Amino acid sequence: MSGLDEFGEIARLFRPLTRGAPGAFELKDDAAVIPSRPGFDLVVTKDAVVEGVHVPKGEAPDLIARKLVRVNLSDLAAKGAEPAGCLLAVAWPRAYRLKDRERFVLGLAADLETYALPLLGGDTVAMPDGPLTASLTAFGWVPEGRMLRRGGARPGDLVLVSGAIGDATLGLAAVQGEIEDPDGSLTYRYRLPEPRLDVRAALRRTATATADISDGLIADARHIAEASEVAITLDLEQMPLSRAAATWLEGQPDTTAALLRLASGGDDYEIVCTVPSGVRKPAGFTVVGRVSEGAGVEVRALGRTLEAGAGGWRHG
Amino acid sequence: MSGLDEFGEIARLFRPLTRGAPGAFELKDDAAVIPSRPGFDLVVTKDAVVEGVHVPKGEAPDLIARKLVRVNLSDLAAKGAEPAGCLLAVAWPRAYRLKDRERFVLGLAADLETYALPLLGGDTVAMPDGPLTASLTAFGWVPEGRMLRRGGARPGDLVLVSGAIGDATLGLAAVQGEIEDPDGSLTYRYRLPEPRLDVRAALRRTATATADISDGLIADARHIAEASEVAITLDLEQMPLSRAAATWLEGQPDTTAALLRLASGGDDYEIVCTVPSGVRKPAGFTVVGRVSEGAGVEVRALGRTLEAGAGGWRHG
Structure with a gap:
C-alpha cells in the first residue's frame, strides 16, 4: 500500500517524477529515505486539495495537481525553505478514467519539473464516490534553527x-x-x-x-x-x-x-x-x-x- | 491552510497531540521542523484510508483514525524505523458532525499516545460530499544507510x-x-x-x-x-x-x-x-x-x- 503502484499504467508515469532521487528507490519500496543534512533542519508541511472546495468542481485534472504542488511550495517559500522532495496521496473518484488520472500525473510532472521537486513516494487509492481529494507532503531544508516562523513579529515592526x-x-x-x-x-x-x-x-x-x-x-x-x-x-x-x-x-x-x-x-x-x-x-x-x-x-x-x-x- | 486550525474546537483537541514536540510549534505555524539527526536517516511514508474502501462504510470515526495510524506505523516497522512524528490530512464529509470529528480526534489521540507519536501538523478540510478520506505522513529514524528495503533478498535466503x-x-x-x-x-x-x-x-x-x-x-x-x-x-x-x-x-x-x-x-x-x-x-x-x-x-x-x-x- 505504498509506492504509488496500485495502477500499473500510472506507476510508469509516476516513476520518472523521482528525478533519480536515491531515497525514492524508484517508488518500489514501502517508504522513502531523506538522509540527515548536518547543519540543516527539515521543514515539513502538508496541505490537501478537494475538488469543489479548493478548486472548482470539474477543474481539469492537470490543474488540480499543479495547484496542489503550488500551495505546498508556497508554505515552504514562506518558511524560507529550499524544496527537497514530496510525497503524494491521491484518492481517485470513480468518474476518473485512466486518461483523467494520466492528465493529473502529467500536470504533477510539469510542476515537479518546473520546481525541480522530486516525488519520493505516496499512495494512490480508489474512492467509491466523492470529489478528487489529494494531499501533498512537501519537504524543504533551512539552515539549522532558521525556519521563518509566524511567531517572531515584534512591536515596531x-x-x-x-x-x-x-x-x-x-x-x-x-x-x-x-x-x-x-x-x-x-x-x-x-x-x-x-x-x-x-x-x-x-x-x-x-x-x-x-x-x-x-x-x-x-x-x-x-x-x-x-x-x-x-x-x-x-x-x-x-x-x-x-x-x-x-x-x-x-x-x-x-x-x-x-x-x-x-x-x-x-x-x-x-x-x-x-x-x-x-x-x-x-x-x-x-x-x-x-x-x-x-x-x-x-x-x-x-x-x-x-x-x-x-x-x-x-x-x- | 495548515496547522489543523480550520475548526476552533478541533484545534483545541489536536494541540495536545503534539506531545510537546518543539518542531510542531503548537500547530500554530504553516509548517513543522524536524532537525537533522547526524548518523540517522529519516524514513518517510504516507498511506491514505478511505471509508468504504480501507474500512467499512460507516466505520466508527475513532477506529478509522486508529487504523490510519496503524497502517502507517506498519510501514515504519517493516523498514526498521523508530517512529518520530506524523502529519495528518483529513477531509471531513458533510455528514460528519462535530461529535464525529471529535471522535476521530479522540481515536487519533489514543493511538498517538499508545505509540508515543507526536502530531507535527497537517491540514483539515471540509468535503462537500464523499466518504471520509484521510492520509497520514509518518516519519521514523533509522541508522544512516540502514533502512530495511524490499530490494535485498538473495538466492538461498x-x-x-x-x-x-x-x-x-x-x-x-x-x-x-x-x-x-x-x-x-x-x-x-x-x-x-x-x-x-x-x-x-x-x-x-x-x-x-x-x-x-x-x-x-x-x-x-x-x-x-x-x-x-x-x-x-x-x-x-x-x-x-x-x-x-x-x-x-x-x-x-x-x-x-x-x-x-x-x-x-x-x-x-x-x-x-x-x-x-x-x-x-x-x-x-x-x-x-x-x-x-x-x-x-x-x-x-x-x-x-x-x-x-x-x-x-x-x-x-
Whole structure:
C-alpha cells in the first residue's frame, strides 16, 4: 500500500517524477529515505486539495495537481525553505478514467519539473464516490534553527506583503461568472498561483515573522499576530493591487467593502511578513501595516477603523 | 491552510497531540521542523484510508483514525524505523458532525499516545460530499544507510512471516456477514491491526529484505521479489494461522482455495521478510518459503504448484 503502484499504467508515469532521487528507490519500496543534512533542519508541511472546495468542481485534472504542488511550495517559500522532495496521496473518484488520472500525473510532472521537486513516494487509492481529494507532503531544508516562523513579529515592526493582493478571490468570482475578466489574468492567478520561492533569501535576511497568504491577508496577518502575541494594524488602502484588481475596485460603489473583499479572500499565495522598521524593504514588497503591543488585527481603510462582526469584517 | 486550525474546537483537541514536540510549534505555524539527526536517516511514508474502501462504510470515526495510524506505523516497522512524528490530512464529509470529528480526534489521540507519536501538523478540510478520506505522513529514524528495503533478498535466503496470516481477510468477511466470528478475534484483527514495531530490532539484525503485509502475503512477497530481482517460492501449508483461522480452514471443502484466500487477502499488517538460511530465525517468525534465482512468485500448496490466472491465483 505504498509506492504509488496500485495502477500499473500510472506507476510508469509516476516513476520518472523521482528525478533519480536515491531515497525514492524508484517508488518500489514501502517508504522513502531523506538522509540527515548536518547543519540543516527539515521543514515539513502538508496541505490537501478537494475538488469543489479548493478548486472548482470539474477543474481539469492537470490543474488540480499543479495547484496542489503550488500551495505546498508556497508554505515552504514562506518558511524560507529550499524544496527537497514530496510525497503524494491521491484518492481517485470513480468518474476518473485512466486518461483523467494520466492528465493529473502529467500536470504533477510539469510542476515537479518546473520546481525541480522530486516525488519520493505516496499512495494512490480508489474512492467509491466523492470529489478528487489529494494531499501533498512537501519537504524543504533551512539552515539549522532558521525556519521563518509566524511567531517572531515584534512591536515596531512593519507589515509587508509581496506581489499584489486580491487577484485570486476576483479570479474565483470570474470563474463563477460573477465578474468580468477580459484578459483572463484574474482567473489565471486563482487557478495557477505562483509560489514565491524567489523571495526566500530576502525573507531570511529581513523578516521577523512570515506566513503565506492562503486564507486571506487579514486572516493570515491574524495568524502572525496570534503566534507572535502582538497586535497588527493593516491599512487596506496601502494594499498593492494588480491593474485588473485596481480596475475592478474603481467600478465598485463601496470602496471600503471592496477593499475588505480583496483583503479577506484567500488563495493569493503571496507572502505577508514583518520586518524591523529600520531595515531596507525587500524589492517587490509593499508596506501595508505595522506591529504594536497588544493582540488581534485592526483593519483600517479611508481613515476609519473597521469592525469585525459575526459575519466577518464590516464598516465601523 | 495548515496547522489543523480550520475548526476552533478541533484545534483545541489536536494541540495536545503534539506531545510537546518543539518542531510542531503548537500547530500554530504553516509548517513543522524536524532537525537533522547526524548518523540517522529519516524514513518517510504516507498511506491514505478511505471509508468504504480501507474500512467499512460507516466505520466508527475513532477506529478509522486508529487504523490510519496503524497502517502507517506498519510501514515504519517493516523498514526498521523508530517512529518520530506524523502529519495528518483529513477531509471531513458533510455528514460528519462535530461529535464525529471529535471522535476521530479522540481515536487519533489514543493511538498517538499508545505509540508515543507526536502530531507535527497537517491540514483539515471540509468535503462537500464523499466518504471520509484521510492520509497520514509518518516519519521514523533509522541508522544512516540502514533502512530495511524490499530490494535485498538473495538466492538461498528463507522467506519468513511474523505472527499469523489471514485473520484480517476473514475479519472483513465476518464484518460483511459472510462468516462466523464467535469470539470477535477476526473482526478485531481487521479493524484494529497491530503494527509490528516490536520486531524492528530482530529485523535489523537478520533481514535482507522486508515489507509489511498490506496487500496480502503473495502480493507483498511479489513486491520483494520484484525489487530484489529474485524468485520467491511460497508454501502455503507453512503459513502460520491463528486458532480462529485454522478452525475456519478446517471447515472449508477446498483446502487449496482456502489457503489461497488467506494468502491473497490484505490487511494483515504482519511482516514478510527474507533472511540468510544460516541465521537463527527471529522469535515469532515462521518460515513460509525460499528465495532463488529468477523472477516472480511461485505458490505451492498440498504438494502442487498453483498458477496465477487473469482473475488471481487458482488451482494448477
